[in-house]
Each structure stands twice: as structure tokens, then as C-alpha cells.
Amino acid sequence: MAETADAVVIGGGINGVNIAFHLARRDVKKVVLLEKTAIAAGGSGKTGGLVGSHFGTEIKVRLAMKALATWLNFGEVYGVAGQHYDRCGRVWLVPSQDLDAMRGIVGMQREFGATARLLSGEELRELVPQISLDGVAGIAYEPDGGIGDGLGATSAVAEAARRAGVEVRIGAAARAISVAAGRVSGVETDAGPISAPLVFNAANVWAPWLLEPLGVKLPVEPARAQIGLFRRPSGYGPRPPAIADFVQANYMRDHPGELTFVGGMDPLQEEHVPAPDNYPETADWSVIRSHREHLCHRFPVMRRSVFRGGYSGLYDMSPDLHPVIDRVPGAEGLFVTCGYSGDGFKYAPAVGQLLAEWALDGRPSIDISVLSLDRFEKGRLIIGRFKYASSGWYR
Numbered sequence: 001m002a003e004t005a006d007a008v009v010i011g012g013g014i015n016g017v018n019i020a021f022h023l024a025r026r027d028v029k030k031v032v033l034l035e036k037t038a039i040a041a042g043g044s045g046k047t048g049g050l051v052g053s054h055f056g057t058e059i060k061v062r063l064a065m066k067a068l069a070t071w072l073n074f075g076e077v078y079g080v081a082g083q084h085y086d087r088c089g090r091v092w093l094v095p096s097q098d099l100d101a102m103r104g105i106v107g108m109q110r111e112f113g114a115t116a117r118l119l120s121g122e123e124l125r126e127l128v129p130q131i132s133l134d135g136v137a138g139i140a141y142e143p144d145g146g147i148g149d150g151l152g153a154t155s156a157v158a159e160a161a162r163r164a165g166v167e168v169r170i171g172a173a174a175r176a177i178s179v180a181a182g183r184v185s186g187v188e189t190d191a192g193p194i195s196a197p198l199v200f201n202a203a204n205v206w207a208p209w210l211l212e213p214l215g216v217k218l219p220v221e222p223a224r225a226q227i228g229l230f231r232r233p234s235g236y237g238p239r240p241p242a243i244a245d246f247v248q249a250n251y252m253r254d255h256p257g258e259l260t261f262v263g264g265m266d267p268l269q270e271e272h273v274p275a276p277d278n279y280p281e282t283a284d285w286s287v288i289r290s291h292r293e294h295l296c297h298r299f300p301v302m303r304r305s306v307f308r309g310g311y312s313g314l315y316d317m318s319p320d321l322h323p324v325i326d327r328v329p330g331a332e333g334l335f336v337t338c339g340y341s342g343d344g345f346k347y348a349p350a351v352g353q354l355l356a357e358w359a360l361d362g363r364p365s366i367d368i369s370v371l372s373l374d375r376f377e378k379g380r381l382i383i384g385r386f387k388y389a390s391s392g393w394y395r
Contacts, residue, residue, distance in 0.1 A: 018352025283310025
């Protein structure tokens with residue numbers, strides 16, 4: 001006899017654990033979270049962790065601002081101790097060709113309540129005296145932005161979900177989603193079927209594979225993003241906000257300890273991989289060398305830094321670099337969220353709440369219809385209101 005549940009969530013990343021937490025918080029009695037390997041084993045555990053609302057489309061700004069309210073009150077919302085969000089601030093640097101777009105983005109952020117503003121070079125140097133502003137024409141600052149701890153935050157939300165009553169099953173792989181008479185009926189797992197009227201597919205780059213047998217095409221593909229780690233030298237100077245450098249298409253963020261993380265700012269330049277279960281999880285030396293050159297150009301003191309390693313994670317790339325958050329057609333009660341294109345960690349607290357609202361109340365509290373699954377088929381790809389030439393996230 002099949003096991004029964006009130007809701008099944010597939011995927012133990014930051015989105016999956018937030019969905020499960022918010023369902024349980026709304027008194028859904030039996031919520032089962034399925035994770036095939038470990039909490040945050042995929043993209044959530046390898047994220048750069050950047051949190052902020054500096055984007056060229058309204059929907060991203062709105063999602064980011066809703067999520068930021070939770071990041072700023074992480075311990076209170078989830079009832080956990082420890083620092084899982086580091087409010088170190090965020091800075092964006094652009095060349096002259098992107099200056100008008102930066103002004104537009106900051107204006108849009110402020111419309112939705114962000115503490116964003118433009119800075120002069122002198123103002124930034126007061127915060128970060130060791131920075132070089134070569135090639136920089138525009139500077140934006142968001143004091144409430146910062147860095148989330150990918151593994152720590154995801155694990156903390158999973159634990160909060162457990163305390164709320166969620167059954168978190170590690171090593172339990174979802175093999176298929178069952179549909180009968182136009183509505184979802186449950187999930188097939190390694191341990192047997194689970195019958196449920198609500199199913200949430202938050203399996204990241206594996207999400208399309210679960211929808212394909214249902215005749216649903218989800219055009220999301222994995223891409224390999226590479227991060228380099230460098231030990232800061234003595235005399236480095238004050239810790240800067242997390243930097244998004246669109247002059248060089250890199251981000252740089254200092255861990256509270258001794259390491260600086262460097263990654264790319266254009267997901268369109270990342271290497272696509274054919275199989276998400278089999279890709280190099282280290283970083284290529286050519287990429288590390290480029291990351292270090294850009295880091296040293298922006299922070300000359302880092303010429304005395306020491307390379308301490310690198311790694312790769314997977315982005316779930318959609319055609320317009322915006323996520324899908326939607327009901328699945330022909331399967332009432334089935335929801336999917338993926339396709340964040342390397343930009344999803346920051347939104348997760350909002351996404352979990354919105355999907356719980358949609359499933360239980362009939363609609364989410366924010367209009368997210370622009371993120372529909374059928375927009376690709378119907379040619380309604382999302383185009384940025386404000387665009388940066390050097391990054392696909394702003395095109």
C-alpha cells in the first residue's frame with residue numbers, strides 16, 4: 001500500500017527546504033521533503049551567496065526585496081541561532097556605457113524600498129581605501145545587501161522545517177511524478193510510491209528530467225560556474241562590501257575569515273555540461289588565473305594573495321535567465337521552480353512563501369505570472385528594462 005502525504009517537495013536545496021518550511025508553517029500536516037544525496041549538495045552548497053536587489057527587471061527586484069526582508073531577520077523567521085546572513089553591503093561597478101542603466105536600476109530599486117544609492121569614487125574609497133577604480137564610471141551601493149551562507153543557511157532552514165513537522169528524507173530519490181485524471185497523484189521514489197495531492201518540483205538542473213515523461217518541456221540546461229579562493233595578505237585593509245565588477249565581469253566577496261571568493265558575472269560565458277551528475281567539480285587553471293588577474297587589478301594589494309583552491313557548481317540556465325515559478329499544465333497540484341540561471345539563492349525565502357500561498361490560497365501574494373512555464377513556447381521571454389552590456393543577467 002502506498003504511503004500517503006499531504007505534500008511532497010522534491011529537492012533539498014535552498015528552494016526546496018523553504019517550500020517545505022512554509023507549507024509546514026501553514027499547518028500542512030504531513031510534508032515530505034525528498035533529497036537524493038544531502039541537504040545543499042547541489043547549487044545551494046556551492047553558491048557565491050550574493051544577496052541584493054540590483055537587477056534590470058522589475059520581477060527580480062520585487063522577488064529580491066521580498067526575500068531580503070527574511071535574510072535580514074533570518075534567525076527570527078526560522079528560529080535558528082548563528083549568523084547565516086552577513087549584512088556586509090553590496091557594491092556594483094560599471095563602465096561608462098552602462099552608467100545610464102545603473103541610474104535606472106537604482107531608481108527602480110528605490111521604488112520598491114531598497115536602501116540603494118549611487119556613490120562617488122571618493123565615497124567608495126572611504127569604505128574601501130584599497131580599491132582601484134580603473135575603468136569605473138558608475139558605482140551603486142546597497143547597504144542591506146550581503147552574503148548568505150549557502151550550506152549553513154540551507155541546513156538551518158531544513159532544520160527549521162524539521163522542527164515544524166516536515167519529514168526530511170536524505171538518500172530518498174524521486175524517480176517519477178505520477179499524474180492521474182489531470183491532477184498530480186504522488187511521487188515514485190527509490191523506497192516506493194508516495195501518494196500526495198500537492199507536489200513541488202524544486203530539483204534544480206534535474207527538474208526537467210522529472211517533467212519530461214509528463215509531456216512537459218522545460219528548457220533549462222546545466223552550466224558550470226567556477227569560483228577561485230584566495231587568501232588575503234597582511235595589511236589588506238578594511239573588509240569591503242561584496243563587489244560586482246561589470247568592468248571586468250567578475251564578483252569578489254570577502255569571507256569573514258581570511259579568504260576572498262572570486263567568480264564570474266556573466267552566466268552566458270559559463271560552460272554548458274551535458275550531464276549534471278558527471279561534471280568536473282574543481283576549477284580550471286585558466287579560469288583561476290583570469291579570476292586572480294581581475295582580483296589583483298581591482299585590489300592591487302591582492303598581488304600578495306595566495307591561491308587556496310577552487311571549485312565548480314551548476315547553474316540551471318533558462319533561455320531568458322529568469323526562473324520558472326508556475327503550476328504544471330495538465331497536472332493540477334503540481335508546481336515547479338527552477339531556471340534561476342545562477343541567480344536563485346537570494347530569492348529562496350520569498351519563493352518558498354509564494355509557492356505555499358499559491359498552493360493553499362489559490363494565488364501568491366506577488367504577481368509572478370511573468371515567470372510562467374509557457375512563456376518560452378509563446379515567445380514571451382523576459383527582457384531587461386535596464387541592461388548591462390557585460391552580463392547576461394542584465395540583458
